[in-house]
Amino acid sequence: AQSVTQLGSHVSVSEGALVLLRCNYSSSVPPYLFWYVQYPNQGLQLLLKYTSAATLVKGINGFEAEFKKSETSFHLTKPSAHMSDAAEYFCAVLYTGGFKTIFGAGTRLFVKA
Amino acid sequence: EAQVTQNPRYLITVTGKKLTVTCSQNMNHEYMSWYRQDPGLGLRQIYYSMNVEVTDKGDVPEGYKVSRKEKRNFPLILESPSPNQTSLYFCATKNDRVNTGELFFGEGSRLTVL
Numbered sequence: 176a177q178s179v180t181q182l183g184s185h186v187s188v189s190e191g192a193l194v195l196l197r198c199n200y201s202s203s204v205p206p207y208l209f210w211y212v213q214y215p216n217q218g219l220q221l222l223l224k225y226t227s228a229a230t231l232v233k234g235i236n237g238f239e240a241e242f243k244k245s246e247t248s249f250h251l252t253k254p255s256a257h258m259s260d261a262a263e264y265f266c267a268v269l270y271t272g273g274f275k276t277i278f279g280a281g282t283r284l285f286v287k288a
Numbered sequence: 289e290a291q292v293t294q295n296p297r298y299l300i301t302v303t304g305k306k307l308t309v310t311c312s313q314n315m316n317h318e319y320m321s322w323y324r325q326d327p328g329l330g331l332r333q334i335y336y337s338m339n340v341e342v343t344d345k346g347d348v349p350e351g352y353k354v355s356r357k358e359k360r361n362f363p364l365i366l367e368s369p370s371p372n373q374t375s376l377y378f379c380a381t382k383n384d385r386v387n388t389g390e391l392f393f394g395e396g397s398r399l400t401v402l
Contacts, residue, residue: 276382
């Protein structure tokens with residue numbers, strides 16, 4: 176079955192430190208990949224997406240993600256964490272020819288002062 | 289402004305009392321969907337609709353109904369709510385003319401069933 180795995184339900188970093196949130200998907204066929212962010216009491220909003228144009232994708236708020244087909248991964252990074260980055264992050268996959276977006280379980284990011 | 293609007297945002301109800309969560313979008317999208325979000329499980333799809341009068345089950349449809357009589361509206365109906373339906377619900381739309389399209393979400397409806 177198609178699935179998305181986010182390693183770590185909680186990640187804690189210090190302000191200014193590197194943010195790395197991991198995502199792996201379960202297909203050898205390159206899908207379309209997304210990262211969404213959910214701030215407290217809000218809906219999800221798109222952070223960035225991979226649609227086969229370039230393997231390194233830049234998103235909003237300084238985030239970026241790299242698609243690695245050999246590792247079936249799409250990890251999210253940010254060089255320097257800000258307090259405002261504290262939120263829950265969801266990796267999601269849309270398989271080619273499909274119409275259902277499959278979500279990972281989410282990773283909650285905590286940023287310490 | 290492009291919006292997906294859900295109501296109510298918060299609701300506490302009792303077992304068996306029918307309720308409807310409304311969802312309306314102004315983006316002219318044909319695709320609409322309902323998800324529930326539970327801790328540790330991410331978002332799971334309840335129902336989706338590809339167009340007016342076309343609906344289909346997602347991964348967790350039991351205990352829910354939907355209808356799609358107009359393009360902009362996609363209400364979620366709980367005929368006889370039970371405590372295991374306590375959750376955070378999201379309506380989402382997508383421009384399915386763009387195969388790589390992302391989802392646009394409402395702000396969520398937090399439902400508690402006592």
